[in-house]
Amino acid sequence: MLDDTKALLRQLIAFPTVSTDSNLAMIEFLGERLEAAGAKVDIHRDPGGAKANLYATLGPDRAGGILLSGHSDVVPVADQNWSSDPFAMAERDGLLYGRGTCDMKGFIAASVAMAPLLAERATGRPVHFAFTHDEELGCLGAQALAQVLRTREDRPSVAIIGEPTMMRIIEGHKGCYEYSTHFTGLEGHGSAPDRGVNAVEYAVRYVARLLELREKLKGRAPADSRFDPPWTTINTGALTGGVAHNVIPGKARVDWEMRPVQTSDADFVKDDLRRYCEHELLPLMRAVSPDADIVTEVIGEVVGLVPAEPNEAKAILMELTGANGADTVPFGTEAGIFQSLGMSAVICGPGSIEQAHKPDEFLAVDQLDQCLAMLDRLSERLKA
Template sequence: MSVLDDTRQLLRDLISYPTVSADSNLGLIKYLADHLHGCGARVDIWHDETGTKANLFATLGPERDGGIVLSGHSDVVPVTDQDWSSDPFTMTERDGKWYGRGACDMKGFIAAAAAMAPRYARMELQRPVHFAFTYDEEIGCFGARALAAALQKRDLRPAVAIIGEPTMVQIIEGHKGCHEYTTRFTGLEGHGSRPDLGVNAVEYAVRYVAKLLELKAELQARAPADSRFTPPWTTINTGALVGGVAHNVIPGKARVDWEMRPVQPRDADYVSTVLHQLCQDELIPQMRRTHPEADIHTEVIGEIDGLQPMDDNEARDIVMELTGCRHADVVSFGTEAGIFQTLGMSVVVCGPGAIEQAHKPDEFVSIDQMSQCLGMLERLSAKLV
């Protein structure tokens, strides 16, 4: 069988595992572990605290620093309320495309990397190649953060990471960070006719959102002059404001879900400082004049580092050579790449498919894109011997 045929079968199998982030990925991880172990790879599986999720890290070649990591996340977004024309967890092929949940984001790259493993295993590798497949990227990159901690404990230092998110096999050398938060407001319920006797959590949440809007405007003026991002400034988005039970009840609880996508770390620090001062110096003291137990608490859902473009980037240089692409771009969406960069690796994002297909019904990756990706990974062989 050709490597494309092997990839097709691997992707078909991977899609059949409904690894929605809310559910377990253990079946898929075992499948990949068996496949890689069968190729002669040294395979490690690290579970999360619940035991229902796991990262896989496998190595072919010598046990030494300086290796090349091929990385992808195993989880996918839900299909609930999406209008699919076929079973999202059964891969179908039509019009030169492979359809299924995760085909593009990002089981296509995982299948391509796994398909190359037997080819790499038959070579006299001088440089190790690692396979890193993680959990829960879609809800906070929890798996990649746990993987990074595990690699630090092993004192293993790969040099290069290729994150196979869908980029149309174009090279991405930078992206914004992604910080997600839930801020909860605890007030005091009461009858709507006596607002003086209650603490309206929704009204305080509205004042918090008003500050987010002010900061959103301020951040535009803080954009670095040389920013390559679109838009070039740090953005804030208010995703939800939830609270209240009836027209005539003072709401005692409220919640604001919001996110920030920093282009530079000092923007994140500035926003955090301003919001902390707002709550500690103004909102909470006012709430507690009526109800001493009133409070505001912000939960960190995820604070994912951005991928910083670097002048010296071996990963970019390698992938340019492999693909023939002479340009590296930046994007606004986030990936696990920044986590690998914090480990001291040079990192790029480059994989098959278009981000516009991700998370949509009838998600697909084209066979042409998969062929381009496989060509890149086949040519990577010359960097391993």
């Protein structure tokens, strides 16, 4: 089974499913593999038609099944120094190199390679597969799939998201809210700055407000927070604008994110920024140019995974892996989206997040083997 899984992973790595490009070829390939194993496969395209989610089911037509979830997209390789072709998997010294090996095509390969065995044993409880698009861009595919699953009576009750955790059980992570705030000012000659509205300077004031809020959030950390750091964080990713030294910039953009430990923190930040723009920044800008504006674009608001009890998913994985507890992580996943549908959810998959997004990304063969062993034991729980 390990050799078959490595061969399948090699095929998946060869699909260059960078988030900016289509994932259709890989999704159709996976659909064919799962149909060959006897699965009922549904492929849901995005509005543009270039990307798709796959949702497949093996076993009886009933609610309460177990979902195996992974995202099909990978981050870019541009400007990264790889020692081998990132889309041609290479095995060296027990490590499998290639873009997406650990994040997270390794788990997808293991799940699909096990499909024939899962089909044979899923006589009492169904097993589902959810392979999504655009996780790296804000979990867009999972959010679209969630809308489909809300209408289904055979919705799973347990979700296992195979992000790389070194096969540790993860029961919680922060949310991930990403925004781009656009500033429209008034251009003019740099020798008369008071006659224009400098969009970059107002963007700088906005960033200064973000820094103030970042400090205030430290005092809002729940006393029992298990996250590291325990408070909601804010990060400014980029500030762009302007065309020349001597031109008052009429456009600017701030890309920023926050990772809330609780939804009340997100509300606190958004309400403060709205008041700050409405009552302080915009009146100053519009005193010079009535058309000046500040607009915040929501790139993605992905809910966190909240540690919960009881948690059937955690109980199952503890039994399957022999772990005596579960942890939390700072990075975001699609798990909270499935939890919001009423499923118990955990994250558990092969590989280390330390390798994700880096050049020479790799997955250790022994991690892949451990994942296959877990799925084999899981299959026993599907019997009538």
